[in-house]
Amino acid sequence: SGGSYDYDMVVLGAGPGGYTAAFRAADLGMKVALVERWPQLGGVCLNVGCIPSKALLHAAKVIEEAHEMEVAGVTFGKPKIDTEKLRGWKEKVVSKLTGGLGILAKQRKVEVIRGIGKFVSPHEMSIANTDMTPQSTVLSKGENAPGEGARKISFKHCIIAAGSESVRLPGLPDDPRIIDSTGALEIDLPKRMLVIGGGIIGLEMACVYDALGTKVSVVELTDGLIPGCDRDLVRPLEKRIAKRYEKIMVKTKVTKLEALKQGIRVTFEGEQAPEPQIYDKVLVAVGRSPNGKKIGAEAAGVVVNERGFIPVDKQMRTNVSHIFAIGDIVGQPMLAHKASHEGKLAAEVAQGEKRYFDARVIPSVAYTDPEIAWVGVTETEAKAKGIPFEKGSFPWSANARSLTLGRDDGMTKVLFDPETHRVIGGGIVGPNAGDLISEIALAIEMNSDAGDLGMTIHPHPTLSETVMFSAEAFEGTLTDLYVPKKTARAK
Amino acid sequence: SGGSYDYDMVVLGAGPGGYTAAFRAADLGMKVALVERWPQLGGVCLNVGCIPSKALLHAAKVIEEAHEMEVAGVTFGKPKIDTEKLRGWKEKVVSKLTGGLGILAKQRKVEVIRGIGKFVSPHEMSIANTDMTPQSTVLSKGENAPGEGARKISFKHCIIAAGSESVRLPGLPDDPRIIDSTGALEIDLPKRMLVIGGGIIGLEMACVYDALGTKVSVVELTDGLIPGCDRDLVRPLEKRIAKRYEKIMVKTKVTKLEALKQGIRVTFEGEQAPEPQIYDKVLVAVGRSPNGKKIGAEAAGVVVNERGFIPVDKQMRTNVSHIFAIGDIVGQPMLAHKASHEGKLAAEVAQGEKRYFDARVIPSVAYTDPEIAWVGVTETEAKAKGIPFEKGSFPWSANARSLTLGRDDGMTKVLFDPETHRVIGGGIVGPNAGDLISEIALAIEMNSDAGDLGMTIHPHPTLSETVMFSAEAFEGTLTDLYVPKKTARAK
């Protein structure tokens, strides 16, 4: 039914953006091909991103929780860690999900084509054979070269979902002890490790290695961990890891990495910079760069900017109107749930539906211990942009559920428009923050105000009560804490 | 400022309903006394209910999670359990919270009066000294007797928040091996225990004792566990405990308990009834009965029904208009978050605000493993009452976050009005279900429809995504599973 084309829709890249787009397109009746260079579907997220990292983080969490129960009279010995088995378990989780995607593709008659896809014209793509895997991608030099056995397919519509890859720092020695997040997921445990980059990915991996026994240091160029997140949300994490990790260096630059026999010698620069140090491993987690320059976009006439991102409109269309782009390759935030939401939208628009990207907010989560999640306007952003706001917050040290979990270091805050009392943002730090933030996301999308959140009965004892309490704190109706002077707000 | 009265407001009972009412009344400017027979504030919930049970359930959860990580290559030895230390930890959690309440009362200048309160007239209460504790209440025979050193206080308004107590089965032998939930929280571990009553409280305690090494059996009179909850939500729990517990007997009646030297001999009746069995302990968890008949209500002219409940209107007023009643003592569901919501409302109404109880839904949670939570219309109820509904559901075996937690036994479902597509109910079974249900509660209160839930971007990978997926499943737009034949719904 692709008319004169082989397919109604070709999707390039089978990450969360791509597979979602392909499946939605198929469900809407299109004949769809999904082009992917790796042997399994799922992209970075399932193969070497969200999923394996969260599996390892769960293992880390259980190790910590078991340890913390000692004060409660439940004493486990130090766990024996079989990294090979742990790796195998993590891979089983991944393959269960990627295998599931393969089945879903079959059920929907989405044709999965293995190979490296490149545009050769506005309606054609060449597919080159490859034996690339998620693990080999980053190191592979040959990914820009046309492969063997190339063939061509044509399409009426195309969705580019080719994602991103780890940024490589220029001038690094080629040494297996210098790894990126993909390498870190192999959990070949060093004694002493440096994580370059104090963003979400770096800190998540730091959390895993620390729990598994590695002595971890973190170095971050800017003046704080998790740039973009409010400081008060990061503080409980900082406090916790300051005690646990060897060293956390902010405002510090790594100027040189040398591969020595006894380890990687790292030179630092900055106020807090230590003497050069030798680490058994160095994890480079300084960001991700889009794959826009590697797909022959010029042959299709698709504009790619100098950083490799593909500009799109509110319908996910590139400058070439039958070609869409979604996910990490179109810009920040580089998050799986943004990619899949956009994938769905692009498929629907290609099918002729009049839809636009009009979600107001995209939540962010760091699955560290404690977890940190935020959505909508942050305080930092509000202050920088002069957005008026007031806030209600609730410390988890006064939340019953948190104490029963043996934790008191969490915090929830909700930001409100001072005039309408509408929820405009929120942030949570503490166990399960990632699950809890969804309620605030829904509140924002539904135009809920403080009264709505505060009068919705939340079950007791739960962590989710802190969202309600934050709204009550703002309204001046909170009883679970004493907030002197604040008088109830009329609305 | 109580005019001719000692207090503007006297609150009888300092459980979640009572302390919330007292604090709110004080914040609204009233002179408040809070009468409580136990030495600490917090009522059943904090002292011998929600909080200690959840603390123990957390310990149970950690033990299970640690055990489950063996397949992932993280092997802990069998934990050493020091029940005295565990009890101490649990008590520390409780006293941190009850102590916090004491401080909050002081900060608000709420006068806490220790003693047994009884109405002596519509505007007066007598307070009798007592040394009752949360642990001694149930066994105490003297609670109906007027105590020593009684004094009288007068009030303009009163809120009755005297709560409930465990139902005692008639004709039971008086034996320390026959316990109620309060006794069970002492975790004096037997080898073999029978839990009478397959409701939430019984199953939560069963979960704790099982994890701590007791051989547990459960007997339930009706035809299933957790009556009132949809069967599909209970099934994963049933499956899990069927493998772990010694025996689960439904449609079975306990006809006799005999205290023998070697244990408690229990006689059963019903299709699946076994021979009489001897247990080291028997936990009676067959419900809770309100304390309405023990507060001298007749002296104030307050109507108490034959079961001990106090009828109230939508403003929580009893038949005597300056006397309110809230919480367990006014009826089902007997839940802490219902009590505190009502407490706030009653205080506001007493202060002259024109408010009504108009929350649409009150969530329920069983903190078992897996957790079960539901809110709004259940399928069972919808079918019984002929409420039209359609449902969208999502199995956690296809949810990435669940798999990274090493679990695949959860399920989420959301019920919709077939015409408006509005959310009318929902149920979740799986870890953290209690936290997750709040989003569905908010959706119901906000009149959200399937599109609202489905188009709100939920972070990946989280368990909260299953709420969004359920809405998409209903709408026919789900890509994370294949739902054949269903075509997208127009709205």
Added chain:
Amino acid sequence: QQARPLRGQRPAASPAVRRRADELGIKLQYVRGSGPSGRIMHSDLDAFLASEAAGETVGS
């Protein structure tokens, strides 16, 4: 004279709108909702009050 309720179903208003209607003594059945899917917003209560003050009938 009493206007007819606009709908038989439970009016679609959020908790805060319901609370304010309670306080103002407004029966939501008589209020037209201008929000998505006919939801009653705070502004609809304002409009309702204004129209009442102006002596207009609603529901026509």
